[in-house]
Amino acid sequence: MPDVRTEEMVLNMGPQHPSTHGVFRAELxxxxxxxxxxxxxxxxxxxxxxxxxxxxxxxxxxxxxDRLDYLASMNQNFGFVLAVEKMLGxxxxxxxxxxxxxxxxxxxxASHLMxxxxxxxxxxxxxxxxxxxxxxxxxxxxxxxxxxxxxxxxYYRVGGVIADLTPKFVEKTRxxxxxxxxxxxxxxxxxxYNKIFLGRTVGVGILPPEVAINYAVTGPNLxxxxxxxxxxxxxxxxxxxxxxxxxxxxxxxxxxxGDSWNRYWVRVQEIRESAKIVRQALDGLPEGEFxxxxxxxxxxxxxxxxxxxxxxxxxxxxxxISDGTPTPFRVKVRSPxxxxxxxxxxxxxxxxxADLVMSMxxxxxxxxxxxx
Amino acid sequence: MEPKDIHERLKExxxxxxxxxxxxxxxxxxxxxxxxxxxxxRYLKEEPDLAFDTLMCLSGVDTKEKLQxxxxxxxxxxxxxVVLKVETPREGEPSVPTVSHLWGTADFHEREAYDMFGFRFxxxxxxxxxxxxxxxxGYPLRKDYVYPETYRDIDNRQVETRDA
Numbered sequence: 001m002p003d004v005r006t007e008e009m010v011l012n013m014g015p016q017h018p019s020t021h022g023v024f025r026a027e028l029x030x031x032x033x034x035x036x037x038x039x040x041x042x043x044x045x046x047x048x049x050x051x052x053x054x055x056x057x058x059x060x061x062x063x064x065x066d067r068l069d070y071l072a073s074m075n076q077n078f079g080f081v082l083a084v085e086k087m088l089g090x091x092x093x094x095x096x097x098x099x100x101x102x103x104x105x106x107x108x109x110a111s112h113l114m115x116x117x118x119x120x121x122x123x124x125x126x127x128x129x130x131x132x133x134x135x136x137x138x139x140x141x142x143x144x145x146x147x148x149x150x151x152x153x154x155y156y157r158v159g160g161v162i163a164d165l166t167p168k169f170v171e172k173t174r175x176x177x178x179x180x181x182x183x184x185x186x187x188x189x190x191x192x193y194n195k196i197f198l199g200r201t202v203g204v205g206i207l208p209p210e211v212a213i214n215y216a217v218t219g220p221n222l223x224x225x226x227x228x229x230x231x232x233x234x235x236x237x238x239x240x241x242x243x244x245x246x247x248x249x250x251x252x253x254x255x256x257x258g259d260s261w262n263r264y265w266v267r268v269q270e271i272r273e274s275a276k277i278v279r280q281a282l283d284g285l286p287e288g289e290f291x292x293x294x295x296x297x298x299x300x301x302x303x304x305x306x307x308x309x310x311x312x313x314x315x316x317x318x319x320x321i322s323d324g325t326p327t328p329f330r331v332k333v334r335s336p337x338x339x340x341x342x343x344x345x346x347x348x349x350x351x352x353x354a355d356l357v358m359s360m361x362x363x364x365x366x367x368x369x370x371x372x
Numbered sequence: 373m374e375p376k377d378i379h380e381r382l383k384e385x386x387x388x389x390x391x392x393x394x395x396x397x398x399x400x401x402x403x404x405x406x407x408x409x410x411x412x413x414r415y416l417k418e419e420p421d422l423a424f425d426t427l428m429c430l431s432g433v434d435t436k437e438k439l440q441x442x443x444x445x446x447x448x449x450x451x452x453x454v455v456l457k458v459e460t461p462r463e464g465e466p467s468v469p470t471v472s473h474l475w476g477t478a479d480f481h482e483r484e485a486y487d488m489f490g491f492r493f494x495x496x497x498x499x500x501x502x503x504x505x506x507x508x509x510g511y512p513l514r515k516d517y518v519y520p521e522t523y524r525d526i527d528n529r530q531v532e533t534r535d536a
Contacts, residue, residue, distance in 0.1 A: 043503040050488070051512055087398065213448060215476035216426040229448060305398045306429060306444045306455070319431050319442065330513075334429035334444075342480035371503060 006032065013356075015044050021118065022367030024341070026360070028353065035356050038348050040341045045371035053331035058084050058158060058297040061331065066152035068333060069369040071114055074107035074143075075311035076369075077156035082237055083307035083318040084158050087299035095288045096160035097239045102173070102281045103143070103155065105274040109180070110139040111312035112220075112267040112274075115364045119264055120191055122361040123200040128191050135183055138176050145169045160291025170282060177275050177282075184271050192265060198254055201261035205359025207347045208258055215343035218336055219314025220270060221363055224250040224263035231310035243280050245273045263362040298326050306334075313337055313364055333372055337365030373452045375400040378422065386412060391459075401442075401455035409443075409458050410469040410495075416445060416454065417474050423449045427471065430481035432489035434462070434515045439489055441468055460491070462514075470496040488513035 014025035023044035029037040053061045065080045066073040117132020140150045146169055147153040155162055191197050212225045230247040232240045248269040255261030301324030308317040314336030323329040340363045348359050379393040389408035394401055404412050416424040424445040433440040443456040460466035470493040472478040482493040483502040490511040521529050
């Protein structure tokens with residue numbers, strides 16, 4: 001057929017689309033089944049976090065940080081209170097430090113389980129999401145035990161945490177850690193080396209390390225691209241220097257460094273590492289007070305600080321400016337998802353539409369923190 | 373490199389283009405002449421012993437007297453950081469040279485700073501609003517921002533002040 005004419009078609013993926021994981025719109029220029037250009041559009045979930053923060057006390061901002069990345073609220077709390085404490089020059093009780101790390105790592109496991117499950121669905125497999133959700137449920141139960149909430153915990157406070165661990169929590173967490181190890185092996189058997197899954201992910205959406213660094217891609221996505229970088233180890237905060245864990249980095253075989261498979265695999269292995277960290281923290285958990293609240297949270301006038309922590313999605317930075325009042329003058333959130341979405345046009349071109357779903361799904365962004 | 377050494381180096385190289393250097397703050401920072409920011413950033417990125425390969429964060433700030441853009445740079449290769457600030461007057465849409473050709477991160481972050489504070493990043497390839505709708509008016513994070521009463525016929529006033 002010599003006179004078949006094709007022309008580019010612009011296609012909207014989203015804002016309501018199951019594989020965009022939230023209200024996110026990607027404008028695709030397609031040539032048949034091939035995506036030649038992607039233009040991401042964000043902002044559908046903008047809730048004026050930064051404007052709100054300028055009208056609230058420092059403690060009042062904490063529940064709002066929960067709502068940034070609602071799949072890893074503990075980690076969002078953690079980053080914010082650490083930043084404020086650094087501005088105040090405040091030491092927290094040792095027990096509080098341990099509790100914080102236990103919660104942050106449990107939340108990391110929950111978030112990764114969710115991502116791994118969703119990734120199965122993106123690839124057309126229904127089973128993994130059931131496994132992921134089932135195991136995440138145990139973690140949510142643990143959080144409910146200490147904070148009373150299952151999704152938005154509002155658990156960290158400047159100076160410590162809001163409630164102590166219950167003896168039951170410690171016991172249940174130990175049980176959970178014994179349980180999760182074999183479950184991750186299950187994941188590996190079901191999914192990681194499954195031939196169909198490998199076919200969908202290996203070599204798909206390769207994010208070269210130099211592009212990743214240029215876009216400041218961080219967290220598991222950067223490690224999937226073979227860059228050995230983890231803020232918990234390289235810019236340590238809290239009690240991470242006392243704990244031993246491995247930083248998982250993407251590898252060759254069966255995947256290619258930087259592809260969707262490696263981004264997935266890094267997360268699965270990080271669940272194991274987090275379990276290792278929680279176990280150590282539980283073993284070393286000191287007795288004592290769990291909060292030493294300052295009389296008032298009022299950082300010195302003119303102080304400004306950029307503080308970053310490693311969340312399940314990557315580097316979460318808070319840039320806070322104080323004017324000496326109990327209300328922050330400016331809070332800027334540098335969210336990992338925002339940055340990861342901006343990198344999509346740089347590496348998701350000339351691939352199939354279905355592969356774009358895979359590449360975006362493995363970036364694992366949560367629109368709450370992207371749009372703030 | 374320590375912040376002190378980086379500051380010294382920049383002051384030697386750029387002279388008057390570095391307006392001031394503050395080392396006593398929690399995060400030591402440099403104030404750079406607005407017009408020179410892209411040049412300074414290129415130097416920081418391309419010098420092999422500075423090698424600032426990532427822009428961690430770019431934030432707009434309204435200090436009530438002036439507007440600022442704050443650049444937090446980090447070098448994964450050399451493991452050091454530097455903070456740069458540029459200051460502009462508050463009137464209108466102040467123009468700041470873009471750094472989006474140096475770091476991909478700057479693309480979205482400059483759009484956000486434009487959206488929230490109204491900086492014109494000269495040379496940015498696609499300077500549009502990003503978080504607010506395209507037809508939004510005003511710059512919400514400026515300190516003198518007045519909330520709009522209506523948006524596309526949606527009544528946006530507080531319930532108490534609405535007409536019965």
